[in-house]
């Protein structure tokens with residue numbers, strides 16, 4: 422078990438398109454375990470491999486309240502098959518953009534296909550928070566971050582707050 426370092430903006434790995442996993446082998450299973458191990462103490466509801474510096478299409482999610490490691494989702498090569506036109510708005514945050522939150526609207530329901538930790542194909546119908554969380558994590562696999570969904574003005578305001586937090590000394594320069 423290994424605690425992995427969480428990458429934050431502007432780390433370039435967060436802007437890369439992650440590679441599909443060819444085979445769910447022992448290394449991928451280990452990655453899934455390490456990502457879960459890393460997600461819980463950071464109080465994340467989801468984590469995508471690029472967020473720990475690994476540009477592969479792997480995500481873990483736990484939107485249970487309270488968190489329930491026995492029922493965490495572990496997805497390899499997740500792919501959205503269909504999405505509702507009805508939207509759901511959630512105040513999103515991200516371990517890669519610490520302490521910043523903003524409402525984002527995304528399809529309320531999705532059908533997603535993925536490989537589980539045994540390499541078996543699964544199809545899942547997700548709604549509300551789970552749907553939002555899966556979409557947020559798949560965005561990471563495509564080099565996208567939730568702030569990309571905001572209007573240019575709101576994104577600028579959020580990133581200004583974020584930069585101040587990351588480089589507080591700049592204020593005195």
Ligand SMILES: [Zn+2]
Pocket residue numbers: 514515516517557561567
């Ligand atoms: Zn995120």
